Amino acid sequence: MNDFIQFAINHWELSGAWLVVAILLLSLQIKIMAHGPKSVTTQMLTNYVNRDDAVVVDIRGQADFNKGHIQGAVNVPLSKIKESAKDLEKYKDRPIIMVCANGIQVSGACQTLQKAGFERLHKLTGGMASWVGDNLPVVKS
Structure with missing residues:
Protein backbone atom coordinates (compact mmCIF):
# COMPACT_ATOMS: atom_id res chain seq x y z
CA MET A 1 0.00 0.00 0.00
CA ALA A 34 -30.64 4.78 -13.97
CA HIS A 35 -32.05 5.45 -17.45
CA GLY A 36 -31.33 2.33 -19.44
CA PRO A 37 -33.26 -0.91 -19.57
CA LYS A 38 -33.10 -3.08 -16.50
CA SER A 39 -31.05 -6.25 -16.82
CA VAL A 40 -32.80 -9.53 -16.05
CA THR A 41 -31.46 -13.04 -15.56
CA THR A 42 -32.86 -16.09 -17.31
CA GLN A 43 -34.89 -16.95 -14.21
CA MET A 44 -36.29 -13.41 -14.03
CA LEU A 45 -37.19 -13.59 -17.73
CA THR A 46 -39.16 -16.78 -17.08
CA ASN A 47 -40.96 -15.12 -14.17
CA TYR A 48 -41.82 -12.03 -16.24
CA VAL A 49 -43.25 -14.19 -19.02
CA ASN A 50 -45.24 -16.42 -16.67
CA ARG A 51 -46.49 -13.78 -14.23
CA ASP A 52 -46.63 -10.51 -16.19
CA ASP A 53 -47.27 -11.80 -19.72
CA ALA A 54 -43.97 -10.29 -20.91
CA VAL A 55 -42.97 -10.35 -24.55
CA VAL A 56 -39.54 -11.57 -25.60
CA VAL A 57 -38.14 -9.66 -28.58
CA ASP A 58 -35.15 -11.37 -30.20
CA ILE A 59 -33.07 -8.90 -32.22
CA ARG A 60 -30.75 -11.44 -33.83
CA GLY A 61 -30.87 -12.02 -37.56
CA GLN A 62 -33.45 -14.39 -39.03
CA ALA A 63 -30.91 -17.20 -39.60
CA ASP A 64 -29.72 -17.16 -35.97
CA PHE A 65 -33.30 -16.90 -34.74
CA ASN A 66 -34.26 -19.97 -36.80
CA LYS A 67 -31.36 -21.98 -35.31
CA GLY A 68 -32.88 -21.59 -31.87
CA HIS A 69 -34.88 -19.04 -29.88
CA ILE A 70 -36.91 -18.70 -26.71
CA GLN A 71 -40.44 -20.09 -26.97
CA GLY A 72 -42.86 -17.37 -28.05
CA ALA A 73 -40.15 -14.85 -28.92
CA VAL A 74 -40.83 -12.26 -31.60
CA ASN A 75 -38.01 -11.81 -34.11
CA VAL A 76 -37.22 -8.19 -34.96
CA PRO A 77 -33.70 -8.00 -36.40
CA LEU A 78 -31.61 -5.13 -35.05
CA SER A 79 -31.32 -3.62 -38.53
CA LYS A 80 -35.13 -3.28 -38.67
CA ILE A 81 -35.86 -2.25 -35.08
CA LYS A 82 -36.69 1.37 -35.94
CA GLU A 83 -39.14 0.43 -38.69
CA SER A 84 -40.67 -2.34 -36.56
CA ALA A 85 -41.41 -0.13 -33.54
CA LYS A 86 -44.95 0.39 -34.87
CA ASP A 87 -45.45 -3.38 -35.12
CA LEU A 88 -44.49 -3.70 -31.45
CA GLU A 89 -47.04 -1.04 -30.36
CA LYS A 90 -49.50 -3.80 -29.43
CA TYR A 91 -47.06 -4.90 -26.69
CA LYS A 92 -46.47 -1.41 -25.28
CA ASP A 93 -48.46 -2.04 -22.08
CA ARG A 94 -46.57 -5.30 -21.35
CA PRO A 95 -43.00 -5.80 -20.19
CA ILE A 96 -40.69 -6.30 -23.17
CA ILE A 97 -37.51 -8.29 -22.72
CA MET A 98 -34.93 -7.71 -25.43
CA VAL A 99 -32.60 -10.57 -26.35
CA CYS A 100 -29.53 -10.66 -28.59
CA ALA A 101 -26.71 -13.16 -28.96
CA ASN A 102 -24.53 -12.10 -26.00
CA GLY A 103 -26.37 -9.21 -24.35
CA ILE A 104 -24.15 -6.59 -26.00
CA GLN A 105 -26.20 -5.26 -28.94
CA VAL A 106 -29.48 -4.97 -27.10
CA SER A 107 -28.80 -1.56 -25.51
CA GLY A 108 -29.01 0.27 -28.84
CA ALA A 109 -32.28 -1.45 -29.68
CA CYS A 110 -33.67 -0.51 -26.27
CA GLN A 111 -32.72 3.13 -26.81
CA THR A 112 -34.56 3.13 -30.14
CA LEU A 113 -37.69 1.72 -28.52
CA GLN A 114 -37.44 4.13 -25.59
CA LYS A 115 -37.45 7.02 -28.05
CA ALA A 116 -40.59 5.50 -29.57
CA GLY A 117 -42.30 5.65 -26.17
CA PHE A 118 -41.74 2.16 -24.80
CA GLU A 119 -41.18 2.26 -21.04
CA ARG A 120 -41.21 -1.30 -19.71
CA LEU A 121 -38.03 -2.47 -21.40
CA HIS A 122 -35.64 -5.06 -20.01
CA LYS A 123 -32.61 -6.84 -21.43
CA LEU A 124 -31.52 -10.41 -20.88
CA THR A 125 -28.10 -10.43 -19.28
CA GLY A 126 -25.80 -12.52 -21.44
CA GLY A 127 -28.37 -12.87 -24.22
CA MET A 128 -29.12 -16.22 -25.84
CA ALA A 129 -25.70 -17.47 -24.77
CA SER A 130 -26.87 -17.15 -21.17
CA TRP A 131 -30.19 -18.86 -21.94
CA VAL A 132 -28.49 -21.79 -23.67
CA GLY A 133 -25.76 -21.89 -20.99
CA ASP A 134 -28.47 -22.40 -18.35
CA ASN A 135 -29.77 -25.39 -20.37
CA LEU A 136 -33.13 -23.76 -20.96
CA PRO A 137 -35.28 -24.90 -23.89
CA VAL A 138 -34.95 -23.40 -27.34
CA VAL A 139 -37.31 -23.70 -30.28
CA LYS A 140 -36.00 -24.16 -33.80
CA SER A 141 -37.89 -22.75 -36.77
Missing part, protein backbone atom coordinates in the same frame (compact mmCIF):
# COMPACT_ATOMS: atom_id res chain seq x y z
CA ASN A 2 2.87 2.34 0.77
CA ASP A 3 4.28 1.72 -2.72
CA PHE A 4 0.97 2.71 -4.24
CA ILE A 5 0.82 5.94 -2.26
CA GLN A 6 4.43 6.74 -3.10
CA PHE A 7 3.74 6.10 -6.81
CA ALA A 8 0.66 8.36 -6.70
CA ILE A 9 2.68 11.14 -5.11
CA ASN A 10 5.61 10.81 -7.52
CA HIS A 11 3.36 10.57 -10.60
CA TRP A 12 0.52 12.88 -9.70
CA GLU A 13 -0.28 13.57 -13.38
CA LEU A 14 -0.92 9.90 -14.12
CA SER A 15 -2.81 9.44 -10.87
CA GLY A 16 -4.99 12.46 -11.63
CA ALA A 17 -5.69 11.24 -15.16
CA TRP A 18 -6.59 7.78 -13.83
CA LEU A 19 -8.92 9.34 -11.27
CA VAL A 20 -10.69 11.44 -13.94
CA VAL A 21 -11.17 8.39 -16.18
CA ALA A 22 -12.47 6.33 -13.25
CA ILE A 23 -15.00 9.05 -12.32
CA LEU A 24 -16.19 9.38 -15.93
CA LEU A 25 -16.66 5.61 -16.28
CA LEU A 26 -18.49 5.42 -12.97
CA SER A 27 -20.82 8.28 -13.89
CA LEU A 28 -21.54 6.68 -17.29
CA GLN A 29 -22.36 3.37 -15.61
CA ILE A 30 -24.68 5.09 -13.13
CA LYS A 31 -26.42 6.94 -15.98
CA ILE A 32 -26.93 3.69 -17.89
CA MET A 33 -28.26 1.94 -14.82
